Amino acid sequence: MTLSHTLSVLLDEELITLSRAVGMLRRRNLNIRSIAVGPSATPGVARLTIMLQSDEPTADRLARQLHKVVGVHEAVAFSARDGVTRELALIKVRADHSRYAELLDVALLYKATVVDESSEAVILEVSGSEAFVLSFLRALERFDVLEVARTGAVALDRAPVAGVPFSLTSETVS
Amino acid sequence: MPSHFEGVDSMTEQLSGAQILCRALQDEGVDLIFGYPGGAIMPFYHALPEFPGLRHVLVRHEQAAVHAADGYARASGRVGVCVATSGPGATNLVTGLATAQMDNTPVLAITGQVPRAMIGRDAFQETDIIGITQPITKHNVLVHDVTELADTIRDALAIAAEGRPGPVLVDVPKDVQNQKAEYTSTRGRPAKKEVPERWLEQPREAALRHAARLIAEARRPVIMAGHGVLLSGAYDELRRFAEQTGIPVITTLLGISGFPESHPLHLGMPGMHGEVHVNRAIQYADVLIGVGLRFDDRVTGNTAQFAPRAKIIHIELDPAEIGKNVPVALGIVGDAREVLAQLAETVRPRDCAEWQTEIASFAKHRVESFRGDLSPESILRTLDEVTNGGCTVVSDVGQHQMWIAKLFPYQRPNTHITSGGLGTMGFAVPAAMGVHFARPEEPVWAISGDGGFQMNMQEIATMVQEKIPVKMAIFNNGYLGMVRQWQQFFHGRRYSATPIWSPDYVKLAEAYGIAGWRVESADQTADVIRQATAHDGPTLVEFMIEQEANVFPMIPPGASLSEPIEGEPAPTLVQV
Numbered sequence: 001m002t003l004s005h006t007l008s009v010l011l012d013e014e015l016i017t018l019s020r021a022v023g024m025l026r027r028r029n030l031n032i033r034s035i036a037v038g039p040s041a042t043p044g045v046a047r048l049t050i051m052l053q054s055d056e057p058t059a060d061r062l063a064r065q066l067h068k069v070v071g072v073h074e075a076v077a078f079s080a081r082d083g084v085t086r087e088l089a090l091i092k093v094r095a096d097h098s099r100y101a102e103l104l105d106v107a108l109l110y111k112a113t114v115v116d117e118s119s120e121a122v123i124l125e126v127s128g129s130e131a132f133v134l135s136f137l138r139a140l141e142r143f144d145v146l147e148v149a150r151t152g153a154v155a156l157d158r159a160p161v162a163g164v165p166f167s168l169t170s171e172t173v174s
Numbered sequence: 175m176p177s178h179f180e181g182v183d184s185m186t187e188q189l190s191g192a193q194i195l196c197r198a199l200q201d202e203g204v205d206l207i208f209g210y211p212g213g214a215i216m217p218f219y220h221a222l223p224e225f226p227g228l229r230h231v232l233v234r235h236e237q238a239a240v241h242a243a244d245g246y247a248r249a250s251g252r253v254g255v256c257v258a259t260s261g262p263g264a265t266n267l268v269t270g271l272a273t274a275q276m277d278n279t280p281v282l283a284i285t286g287q288v289p290r291a292m293i294g295r296d297a298f299q300e301t302d303i304i305g306i307t308q309p310i311t312k313h314n315v316l317v318h319d320v321t322e323l324a325d326t327i328r329d330a331l332a333i334a335a336e337g338r339p340g341p342v343l344v345d346v347p348k349d350v351q352n353q354k355a356e357y358t359s360t361r362g363r364p365a366k367k368e369v370p371e372r373w374l375e376q377p378r379e380a381a382l383r384h385a386a387r388l389i390a391e392a393r394r395p396v397i398m399a400g401h402g403v404l405l406s407g408a409y410d411e412l413r414r415f416a417e418q419t420g421i422p423v424i425t426t427l428l429g430i431s432g433f434p435e436s437h438p439l440h441l442g443m444p445g446m447h448g449e450v451h452v453n454r455a456i457q458y459a460d461v462l463i464g465v466g467l468r469f470d471d472r473v474t475g476n477t478a479q480f481a482p483r484a485k486i487i488h489i490e491l492d493p494a495e496i497g498k499n500v501p502v503a504l505g506i507v508g509d510a511r512e513v514l515a516q517l518a519e520t521v522r523p524r525d526c527a528e529w530q531t532e533i534a535s536f537a538k539h540r541v542e543s544f545r546g547d548l549s550p551e552s553i554l555r556t557l558d559e560v561t562n563g564g565c566t567v568v569s570d571v572g573q574h575q576m577w578i579a580k581l582f583p584y585q586r587p588n589t590h591i592t593s594g595g596l597g598t599m600g601f602a603v604p605a606a607m608g609v610h611f612a613r614p615e616e617p618v619w620a621i622s623g624d625g626g627f628q629m630n631m632q633e634i635a636t637m638v639q640e641k642i643p644v645k646m647a648i649f650n651n652g653y654l655g656m657v658r659q660w661q662q663f664f665h666g667r668r669y670s671a672t673p674i675w676s677p678d679y680v681k682l683a684e685a686y687g688i689a690g691w692r693v694e695s696a697d698q699t700a701d702v703i704r705q706a707t708a709h710d711g712p713t714l715v716e717f718m719i720e721q722e723a724n725v726f727p728m729i730p731p732g733a734s735l736s737e738p739i740e741g742e743p744a745p746t747l748v749q750v
Binding site (some may be wrong): 065068 | 494
């Protein structure tokens with residue numbers, strides 16, 4: 001069954017390793033929804049989070065392919081219900097003073113905050129599940145939305161992480 | 175210099191990056207390099223004469239260097255090494271690297287790169303070879319500093335060879351080759367990545383017991399052996415397992431010569447050009463044990479109808495392959511040799527006499543489509559007789575490749591070498607040069623069609639200069655035969671761009687100063703092959719074969735293994 005799956009990948013914090021991992025995703029011809037990358041708990045190791053629309057065996061196979069990439073320490077696939085997913089969005093809305101209160105009401109409903117304000121535009125920040133962010137964006141459609149920047153989803157598996165992701169970075173054999 | 179300084183001096187000896195490169199290769203046991211010099215790799219070539227242990231073979235095109243390194247790797251089991259300059263030198267390696275990647279052969283390619291300060295400025299002969307080769311190498315690295323160089327070479331050789339082998343490219347900027355540093359190792363090898371336990375499906379012992387149970391319950395089991403059998407050297411283990419259980423053995427294109435063809439349990443090659451009884455055995459099988467293969471589409475035909483009655487046991491080193499192309503009942507992640515040995519210990523001895531009789535009843539006398547007496551079959555039979563089975567046959571890609579795969583009676587391990595996954599025309603001639611260095615004592619025959627031969631025939635010059643006695647044969651039918659066959663079957667006989675002109679090959683041989691023959695009838699074959707084999711240097715034999723001979727049977731692309739075209743007159747199915 002096609003579902004939203006998350007691939008969570010720990011890899012060397014280098015552009016070349018990221019390029020190898022993303023290249024692998026492109027070559028395998030899958031339906032990728034979002035890619036997010038940033039530091040992990042281990043210095044020098046980045047976490048790459050990929051949201052894809054696929055059945056479970058496909059997601060798992062992609063994790064196996066990613067695991068082979070030199071510089072990748074760990075790759076796990078889990079379904080949306082087995083993980084916690086969040087993304088953050090910044091939304092720039094044209095300032096319309098006559099509807100300011102209405103805009104704030106909508107923002108309040110979604111626990112969004114005003115992070116910047118000028119005479120021309122307001123920037124709102126919201127975070128939550130992908131569906132929650134999308135819902136907020138829909139709610140804002142009745143305003144004049146100028147720009148949207150979304151981080152793409154980051155996620156963590158609810159279960160303790162399988163494998164030994166952290167120790168591999170320093171371990172060597174002679 | 176006073177002697178007491180010598181020790182101190184050698185400890186702090188500063189070498190150039192180029193010298194470090196050569197030294198690291200030599201210290202890791204490399205003794206053969208196929209290459210071609212150029213601007214960005216000149217420091218390496220300047221240092222090379224200081225290392226007489228590194229034999230260099232100057233090719234005529236970088237593609238030949240990588241195919242030769244590949245051929246050497248396939249025949250020797252060691253890493254084949256090739257060298258090219260930046261830009262066009264590096265891009266000429268692309269086809270060969272992709273060939274090695276698809277067939278999992280260990281190759282190290284070293285390329286020169288423009289100096290670090292010039293990278294990213296579209297400098298003369300600059301190309302992003304790391305970006306270009308990322309999808310077609312197992313790994314690739316740009317060396318940023320001379321202090322990384324020795325370790326990078328050691329790692330590259332190890333990565334190419336370990337686990338599921340593959341090509342590795344190391345890109346070395348020219349100024350790094352000129353940088354000075356101490357020759358030393360700064361760190362140990364990074365730990366080899368282990369397969370996470372969660373992908374092993376079940377512990378090995380449990381998996382073996384499960385497999386043994388499936389095999390014990392099977393009435394119609396077959397073994398399908400792939401390249402993994404050759405890569406892991408599992409010849410004895412495969413044979414023991416097959417003999418203990420009486421299970422017939424199918425060998426894929428790259429599995430050929432993994433099991434002796436004279437053995438009563440040997441069935442043949444499966445798939446698109448597999449014999450009818452082999453494919454029917456697959457379609458009737460209730461258990462199929464795939465060893466060291468990926469169930470390529472040329473093997474399976476339409477996967478939805480592949481082995482419809484079979485529970486598939488897939489023994490494979492790479493967990494990403496299990497379940498990738500066909501659903502499996504049981505995946506066993508591991509080295510083919512190790513798993514087959516354990517499986518032979520675990521299974522209860524049995525026989526498959528009834529099933530063998532049933533398969534024998536499927537066998538049909540192969541439909542001869544070869545008019546005239548100089549058939550590919552007669553040539554290959556004669557080659558086997560004259561060399562007494564003591565040669566390695568390197569084939570190119572196309573009809574002749576299928577004839578060799580099906581008709582040459584391979585008995586000795588790893589004596590069939592061909593480009594399977596990528597299907598690279600032009601592979602045979604340069605790859606055979608590499609095979610020669612791995613097996614200098616035995617004749618190496620490079621058999622090509624007239625199309626593939628013309629793709630890399632410039633390498634005759636390499637053979638002459640470097641004294642490489644490869645025996646070249648051309649199956650000349652005046653067509654790009656396999657494409658012509660598809661045009662005949664599926665494109666209404668519209669022979670678009672498939673008739674191909676050839677030069678006078680005997681005169682070509684003469685121009686290169688090598689011995690050449692043209693064989694036009696079967697009665698010349700034995701004599702010419704005998705002369706060519708006995709001849710000291712490289713030789714060229716052109717066989718004038720039937721122009722429109724076809725490879726039968728044939729499963730149309732996308733069809734199931736149950737739907738072969740068995741012979742003339744072939745249907746004309748227009749499928750544009």
